[in-house]
Each structure stands twice: as C-alpha cells, then as structure tokens.
Amino acid sequence: MSEDQLVRLLAATIAMGTPLVFAAFGEILAESSGVLNLGVEGMMLVGAVAAFIAVVVTGSPWLGVVAGMLGAGALAAGHALLTVTLRADQVTAGLALALFGGGLSSFLGKSYIGVPNPAPFAAISVPGLSQLPILGRSVFTQDALVYVSYVMIPLGWWWLYRTRPGLHLRACGESPGTADAMGIGVVAIRYASVIVGGMFAGLGGAYLSLAYVPAWTENLTAGLGWIALALVIFATWNPLRLVFGAYLFGSVEAMGFRAQVLGIQANTIVLRMMPYVATLTVMLLLAFWRRRLAMPSALGLPYSREQ
Amino acid sequence: MTRQGIRGFVLIALLAAMLVPGDTLAQAKPKVAFVYTGPIGDAGWTFQHDIARRHLEQALGAETTYIESMPETADAVRVMEQLIQKGYKILFMTSFGYQKLSLEVAKKHPDVFIVGTGPGIGLAPNVKTMYGRIWEPRYLTGLIAGKMTKSNTVGFVAAHPTPGVLPGINAFALGVWAANPQAKVKVVWTRTWYDPPKEKAAAKALIDAGADVIAQHQDSPAPVQAAAEAGKYAIGNNSNMAPFGPKAFLTGPVYDWRPLDEANVKAILAGQFKSEDYYGGLSDGLLSLAPLHEAIPDSVKKMVEQARQDIISGKLQVFKGPIKDQEGTLRVPAGEVMSLKDITSTRWLVHGIDGPSPTAQ
Numbered sequence: 001m002s003e004d005q006l007v008r009l010l011a012a013t014i015a016m017g018t019p020l021v022f023a024a025f026g027e028i029l030a031e032s033s034g035v036l037n038l039g040v041e042g043m044m045l046v047g048a049v050a051a052f053i054a055v056v057v058t059g060s061p062w063l064g065v066v067a068g069m070l071g072a073g074a075l076a077a078g079h080a081l082l083t084v085t086l087r088a089d090q091v092t093a094g095l096a097l098a099l100f101g102g103g104l105s106s107f108l109g110k111s112y113i114g115v116p117n118p119a120p121f122a123a124i125s126v127p128g129l130s131q132l133p134i135l136g137r138s139v140f141t142q143d144a145l146v147y148v149s150y151v152m153i154p155l156g157w158w159w160l161y162r163t164r165p166g167l168h169l170r171a172c173g174e175s176p177g178t179a180d181a182m183g184i185g186v187v188a189i190r191y192a193s194v195i196v197g198g199m200f201a202g203l204g205g206a207y208l209s210l211a212y213v214p215a216w217t218e219n220l221t222a223g224l225g226w227i228a229l230a231l232v233i234f235a236t237w238n239p240l241r242l243v244f245g246a247y248l249f250g251s252v253e254a255m256g257f258r259a260q261v262l263g264i265q266a267n268t269i270v271l272r273m274m275p276y277v278a279t280l281t282v283m284l285l286l287a288f289w290r291r292r293l294a295m296p297s298a299l300g301l302p303y304s305r306e307q
Numbered sequence: 308m309t310r311q312g313i314r315g316f317v318l319i320a321l322l323a324a325m326l327v328p329g330d331t332l333a334q335a336k337p338k339v340a341f342v343y344t345g346p347i348g349d350a351g352w353t354f355q356h357d358i359a360r361r362h363l364e365q366a367l368g369a370e371t372t373y374i375e376s377m378p379e380t381a382d383a384v385r386v387m388e389q390l391i392q393k394g395y396k397i398l399f400m401t402s403f404g405y406q407k408l409s410l411e412v413a414k415k416h417p418d419v420f421i422v423g424t425g426p427g428i429g430l431a432p433n434v435k436t437m438y439g440r441i442w443e444p445r446y447l448t449g450l451i452a453g454k455m456t457k458s459n460t461v462g463f464v465a466a467h468p469t470p471g472v473l474p475g476i477n478a479f480a481l482g483v484w485a486a487n488p489q490a491k492v493k494v495v496w497t498r499t500w501y502d503p504p505k506e507k508a509a510a511k512a513l514i515d516a517g518a519d520v521i522a523q524h525q526d527s528p529a530p531v532q533a534a535a536e537a538g539k540y541a542i543g544n545n546s547n548m549a550p551f552g553p554k555a556f557l558t559g560p561v562y563d564w565r566p567l568d569e570a571n572v573k574a575i576l577a578g579q580f581k582s583e584d585y586y587g588g589l590s591d592g593l594l595s596l597a598p599l600h601e602a603i604p605d606s607v608k609k610m611v612e613q614a615r616q617d618i619i620s621g622k623l624q625v626f627k628g629p630i631k632d633q634e635g636t637l638r639v640p641a642g643e644v645m646s647l648k649d650i651t652s653t654r655w656l657v658h659g660i661d662g663p664s665p666t667a668q
Binding site: 005008009012016113114115116208212214215217218220222253254257258260261262263 | 497
C-alpha cells in the first residue's frame with residue numbers, strides 16, 4: 001500500500017467514524033447521568049433531516065448544524081419528560097423514540113429526497129499540519145465538523161471527569177439518592193444531560209446530511225445510531241476510548257471497499273457483519289466483567305425522592 | 308377497558324365501517340396503482356416510474372395511487388390486496404422482488420392485471436413483466452468513459468451481483484475497451500440498491516484507486532456526488548443525475564416508461580393484455596442516454612450516435628464472441644452472439660474486469 005493510499009484510508013476512517021463519535025458522546029452524557037436513551041437512531045435521523053432542510057432553506061451549513069441539534073434536542077426533551085418526570089420505563093421510551101424519530105424524519109424530509117445540498121461542508125486543510133506525512137495529511141484535511149469533534153472529545157472528557165459539574169452529573173448516574181442528599185438537582189441534571197446528549201446525536205446526523213453524504217434520504221443513518229449505542233458500552237462510558245472504538249468501526253467500513261479495489265476477494269457480506277460481531281463480542285465480555293467496567297450504577301433506574 | 312367502553316368502541320367501529328364508501332362502481336376511469344421499493348425522490352429508478360404514473364393521469368385520465376418504500380416481503384401481498392379492495396385493478400409492481408408475490412396475488416384475483424418487473428421468474432395469464440435491455444445504453448456509456456478517462460482507469464459502483472446488474476457491467480466494460488483497449492475497469496460491490504453513505508464510500512474507494520470516471524448501477528446519486536467532489540467524471544443511472552454534479556455528470560442511461568405504461572393500460576382496457584416478459588431498449592425508446600456533457604468531443608458524440616444506430620439496427624451486437632469470463636473460461640465462442648436468455652441469466656464478469664467475481668460474493 002502506497003503512502004497516498006494509506007492517507008486516504010485513514011482519512012476515510014476518520015470521516016466514517018465521526019458521526020459515531022458525536023452520537024456516542026451524546027449517549028455517554030445521558031447514560032452517565034443515569035438515563036438510558038435507546039432513541040439515538042431516531043434522534044440522528046431527525047437531526048439529519050432538520051439540518052438538511054435548514055441548509056436548503058437558508059443556504060448556511062452552520063444554521064443547519066443549529067437546526068439539527070435543536071431538532072434532536074427537542075426529541076430528547078420528550079424522552080426526558082417521559083423517563084425523568086413521569087418515570088416511564090427507559091428502554092420502552094427509548095425504543096419508541098427511535099421508531100418515532102425514524103418516521104418523523106421520513107415525513108419531514110419527503111420533499112427533500114434527492115435535492116442537492118446547496119452548501120455542504122467542504123474539506124479544509126490546516127496550514128502546516130496538513131503537510132505532515134501520513135497522519136498530518138489524513139487528520140488535518142477534513143471538514144469543519146470533524147475538527148469540532150477533535151476539540152469536543154478531550155474537552156468533554158475533561159469536563160465529565162475533572163470538573164465539579166461533571167462530577168455532579170456522574171453522581172446522578174451512580175447514586176441519585178446520595179446526589180440528592182448533597183443538594184444536587186438530580187432532575188435538572190438528568191434533563192440537561194438527556195437534552196444535550198440528544199443534541200449531540202443530532203449533530204452526528206447533521207454531519208451525514210451536511211458533510212459526509214451530503215444529502216438527505218430516508219433512513220440516511222442506516223443503523224449508525226444502534227452502533228453508537230453499542231459503542232458506548234464498547235468504550236465503557238469513557239469519551240477517550242469511544243474515539244478509538246468509533247474509528248475502529250470507521251476503518252472496517254472504509255476497508256471493505258478498498259479491499260475490493262485492491263483485488264482482495266473479501267466477502268462483502270461478512271465484512272458488513274463485522275461491526276455487529278464486534279459489538280456482540282464486547283457485550284459478551286461485558287457480561288463477564290461488568291463489575292470492573294465503569295457502568296453507571298443507577299443506569300436505567302428512574303429516580304424519585306420518596307424511595 | 309370497561310364493558311361500556313367496549314360497547315362504545317364497537318359502535319364507533321361499526322359507524323366508521325358504514326362511512327367507508329362501498330365497492331367502487333363500474334368505473335369510467337381506469338384505476339391504476341404503482342408500488343415502489345424506494346422513495347420517489349428527485350432522481351432514480353422509482354422517480355422514472357412515477358413520471359410514467361403521472362403521465363397516465365394526463366394521457367388517459369387514469370385515477371392513480373402509489374405506495375412508496377414498500378419492502379419486497381409478504382407485506383407487499385397485504386398492500387396489493389388492499390389496493391385491489393379499493394378498486395385498483397391494474398397494478399404496476401416496479402421491482403424484481405415483488406414478482407413471486409405478484410403471482411400469488413394474481414392467482415387469487417383473475418380480474419386484476421399486474422405489470423411486474425422480474426423477467427424469468429414466472430408469468431400468469433394476467434401478469435406480465437417489463438424490463439430494459441440496460442446493457443445497450445451501458446455499452447454506449449462505456450464508449451464515452453473509455454474516451455474520457457485520462458488515468459486509463461474507470462470505476463463502476465455495482466449494487467448486487469444479480470442477472471439484472473451483471474450484463475450491464477459487462478457491456479460497460481466492453482464499451483470502454485472498444486473505445487480504449489488500454490483502460491482498466493474496476494468494480495466495487497456495495498450490496499445495496501439505495502444507501503447513499505455506502506455508495507459514496509464505494510465511489511471514493513474507486514477514485515482513490517485511480518479511477519477518474521465513475522459509473523454506477525445504484526439508485527442514488529451518491530457516486531456522482533463523490534466524483535464531483537473529487538473533480539472527476541461520473542456516469543449516472545436510471546435518470547438524469549446532472550443536478551448532483553453538473554461538471555462531473557457525463558451522461559447515463561435513462562428510463563422512460565411513459566409509452567410502455569400507456570400502451571399497457573390501453574391494451575388492458577381494450578381486452579388485449581399480453582402476458583409476456585417484455586424487454587425494451589434503445590429501439591422502442593424505453594432506454595436512452597441523458598444529455599451528453601459539453602466536454603465530450605464531437606468525434607466521441609458521433610461515435611456514440613453511430614453505435615446507438617447500429618445497436619438498434621442489429622448491426623452491432625454488444626455480446627459477440629469470443630468473450631471469456633474473469634477466470635478465463637470461454638463463455639461466448641467466436642462468431643456467436645449471446646441470446647437474450649443467456650444475457651439475462653449472466654452470472655459472471657467479462658475477462659479483464661478488476662474486482663471481486665460475482666460468485667465470490
């Protein structure tokens with residue numbers, strides 16, 4: 001493999017991993033506060049379609065980002081209302097959200113299928129850095145949203161693990177009763193985490209319709225939201241490990257077609273199963289080592305003060 | 308639910324049932340329903356069918372309806388039954404996977420006519436299929452690709468290795484080599500009909516491997532967009548995809564179902580329905596090329612037009628021996644021409660194509 005080919009493979013890996021980075025990071029926020037939101041696929045789809053409609057109407061990709069995040073955030077707020085205030089079953093509510101988001105996005109996007117994106121995010125080479133061999137050439141020749149993800153992850157990790165608000169958020173996921181006794185507003189924090197988490201899922205969807213594809217079609221995410229959910233477990237709720245997992249998934253996708261071009265008789269059906277096989281493997285390992293992995297103790301449990 | 312509640316519910320259900328209009332009376336207007344596998348969108352296979360549907364409304368005053376994104380599963384049978392119940396006696400089932408299901412439904416409803424898309428699967432007295440000799444225009448696009456490539460590498464983003472796709476790729480490659488014997492033809496399989504992110508990734512992989520003209524058998528314009536972004540040329544599929552990359556889009560095979568659909572409905576109304584696997588092509592106007600890119604030199608345009616006429620007249624046979632497959636087995640002996648039946652049951656790629664063989668898939 002020549003250097004050029006390697007650079008392009010790495011660049012494609014990052015591009016394909018980025019929607020997963022956004023969506024899974026959002027889910028880490030929600031789950032760390034104790035709320036499981038299985039509706040990632042639906043929120044990504046609504047984010048993608050809202051972003052696309054906004055860019056077609058306004059011609060500004062950044063307004064598209066805003067619309068995508070707000071759209072998915074609104075959906076997530078519904079989930080928060082159901083699960084935090086009304087204490088509905090989080091699994092059921094999340095699944096309903098996934099299905100509802102899928103249907104809603106199809107409905108909203110009906111007249112936007114096949115419409116060209118008037119202003120997609122284009123690749124920007126970072127001066128200097130993009131000249132560096134291999135890594136520089138692949139990491140620093142991406143579009144603006146990928147650079148956002150580069151900044152977001154370390155910042156998100158720092159915020160979640162090294163600041164007081166981050167600690168409060170995790171406290172709500174570990175032991176909401178204790179957090180409440182300490183005077184932390186569990187309900188407010190869970191609401192905020194679910195909504196902001198949903199906004200990141202929307203950003204992941206918006207990345208697809210604004211930068212990666214960049215267009216709208218029904219079911220644009222094609223299951224990425226479910227992979228993002230699995231990635232959260234794969235990364236054991238750590239944003240830094242998440243990046244590794246997301247790019248691993250990205251590389252499997254990017255490798256598939258390149259293997260074909262290089263004349264490797266890889267079975268495409270088997271290759272397309274790989275992300276799911278990897279997910280199942282991690283789930284299996286998790287079943288054995290659950291205690292050693294940092295799963296939020298109160299994940300999935302509704303909190304009420306009386307209990 | 309309380310007993311009273313149930314009673315109320317039953318009452319409301321009965322009232323609602325009475326409000327639904329009874330079976331449609333003898334209709335002056337033909338009622339025609341279309342079932343699509345994908346969304347209509349702005350381009351592609353389903354979009355072209357929908358143009359024909361709207362044409363039937365205008366040309367024949369037909370009352371039409373359509374179902375989008377219908378999976379090719381037993382669900383389709385349920386939908387067909389519903390359509391028939393609503394009085395739609397002419398059904399256009401616009402995808403391969405519906406054909407077996409159509410045959411089931413047709414048996415139960417001898418008064419319903421079904422125009423399907425899966426040749427070679429089976430027919431019934433009230434079922435016919437229509438399909439295009441897609442290899443004819445693909446050969447023409449191959450000529451253009453062969454002339455327009457500067458890197459001498461042409462890519463093809465392919466959907467599924469089915470007999471509906473393989474002859475098209477073979478014809479494309481033969482066209483490329485007829486125009487440019489030095490050119491390489493690389494194929495990548497996506498195993499999707501309509502999945503823009505995947506199809507774009509596949510096109511990118513081909514571009515990264517040096518291809519500067521990207522052809523496709525996909526229903527999405529994603530490969531055209533990938534080529535446009537990379538500053539390469541693209542050849543579309545099914546409909547005019549120029550809006551997705553005006554500078555990239557060289558041309559592409561375009562389906563026009565209007566005349567055939569109209570003829571079919573007229574024949575049914577006149578009691579002259581003919582059950583057959585019908586193949587249309589360049590000769591009857593079912594297939595043509597989208598307007599050619601202005602960058603294509605006149606000499607190439609002339610060559611393509613000549614080839615088009617020769618295919619129509621039968622002077623040019625796309626699949627003329629000797630043709631070997633990828634493994635080197637002689638598939639068509641020298642001097643022989645493939646029959647329609649052989650073409651439409653192709654399970655191999657022509658010798659010289661770079662890419663996984665369909666049997667390895």
